[in-house]
Amino acid sequence: MNLAALVPVMRRLALEAGDLILQVYNSPDFAVRAKSDASPVTEADEAADALISAGLRAAFPEVTLITEEQADSHALSASSFLIVDPLDGTKEFVQRRGDFTVNISYVQDGVPVAGIVYAPAQGRLFYTLADGTSVEETGAFAKDTAGALRKLSVAKPDNTALMVVASKSHRDQATDDYIARYSVRDMTSAGSSLKFCLVASGEADLYPRLGRTMEWDTAAGDAVLRGAGGQVVRFDDHRPLVYGKPGWDNPFFIAHAPGVVLK
Numbered sequence: 001m002n003l004a005a006l007v008p009v010m011r012r013l014a015l016e017a018g019d020l021i022l023q024v025y026n027s028p029d030f031a032v033r034a035k036s037d038a039s040p041v042t043e044a045d046e047a048a049d050a051l052i053s054a055g056l057r058a059a060f061p062e063v064t065l066i067t068e069e070q071a072d073s074h075a076l077s078a079s080s081f082l083i084v085d086p087l088d089g090t091k092e093f094v095q096r097r098g099d100f101t102v103n104i105s106y107v108q109d110g111v112p113v114a115g116i117v118y119a120p121a122q123g124r125l126f127y128t129l130a131d132g133t134s135v136e137e138t139g140a141f142a143k144d145t146a147g148a149l150r151k152l153s154v155a156k157p158d159n160t161a162l163m164v165v166a167s168k169s170h171r172d173q174a175t176d177d178y179i180a181r182y183s184v185r186d187m188t189s190a191g192s193s194l195k196f197c198l199v200a201s202g203e204a205d206l207y208p209r210l211g212r213t214m215e216w217d218t219a220a221g222d223a224v225l226r227g228a229g230g231q232v233v234r235f236d237d238h239r240p241l242v243y244g245k246p247g248w249d250n251p252f253f254i255a256h257a258p259g260v261v262l263k
Contacts, residue, residue: 001063001080001106003114004130010104010116011127012143013055017048017102018120021087025096025121032094041090045069048086052104056082063106066248068216074248080108081244085216089192092168098122099168099191105219110242115223117193126152126197126224134200134227152228154257155202161185162260165195165204167211174210181263182206196221199255200228207255210235215248222255230257238262 024030024044032042049069056065064078068085082104087093089100098121105115116127125137139147155163160183166175168189179187190198196218198204222232222241232241235252254262 001060001108001114003106003128003132006060006106006114007116007127007130008144008146009055009059010106010114011125011146013052014102014104014116014118014125014127015141015143016055017051017086018118020044020047020051021093021100021102022120025093039090041069042087042093044093045087045090048102049084052084052086052102056084056104066216068214077244079110079244080106082106083216083219083243085193085214085220088217089194092191097168097191099194101192101194101220103193103216103220105223107215107219107243110244111240112219112223112226112243115220115227117197117220117224119192119194122194124194124197126200128223128227132227134224136197136201152197152200152224153202154199154225154228154230155205157205157257157259158185159183159259159261162205163187163203164206164208165190165198166207167191167195167209172211175208178208178210178263193217193221196225196230196232196255199230199257200225202257205257206260208235208252209254210252213250213253215243215245215250218250218253219243225255230255232256233262 064081085103093100134152135149
């Protein structure tokens with residue numbers, strides 16, 4: 001994969017999908033239905049998925065494509081693939097809380113080497129460059145021309161006063177019990193893959209997830225965090241989280257800045 005060619009395509013498709021999503025989000029009403037796994041889906045998920053899929057297949061027809069909304073792609077297997085969550089944080093979307101994201105990533109040999117996370121309602125755009133470093137773009141987000149870029153770098157953590165970010169919709173007692181093992185200065189909640197980006201930008205030091213996620217939920221945010229110097233490891237043995245697993249399920253994991261002493 002030519003990452004220099006991939007990055008602008010991912011960026012443009014994420015922005016275009018964000019426009020579609022906001023049209024639905026800002027409408028007076030929209031329908032929500034349950035998928036087979038009981039998770040919610042809206043017309044915004046489906047419209048964004050169709051747009052991104054068509055764009056990626058046109059630009060990179062030879063690359064395997066996995067998306068959350070296309071069940072037939074879930075049976076595919078490849079060492080390298082594009083993986084998409086067109087609207088991560090559908091619960092936040094439905095409740096009009098704003099912190100939902102568009103996620104596109106490229107995985108190579110189990111590692112997410114490129115990714116983009118766009119939060120259209122918050123006007124935040126995070127992605128990896130061709131050299132693997134991560135940036136946040138600011139400005140008006142023109143479709144074909146990148147604006148000002150701020151290089152992302154994780155914070156140097158103080159283990160006596162950590163900043164922790166946790167899930168807004170999936171917080172549970174097990175997560176709270178785990179966080180209680182640390183000396184925490186402050187804590188915030190966020191939805192979707194934004195949590196990875198808050199660690200990547202130095203706004204948080206630690207994001208534990210003790211709940212079910214799929215690879216399309218995490219790959220783009222994982223790529224952005226890795227490109228900012230951060231790490232995503234399995235909860236059980238602290239080995240790096242890998243991608244291309246059968247069924248696309250993730251184990252529990254911890255995203256963190258290096259220097260955090262994991263418990």
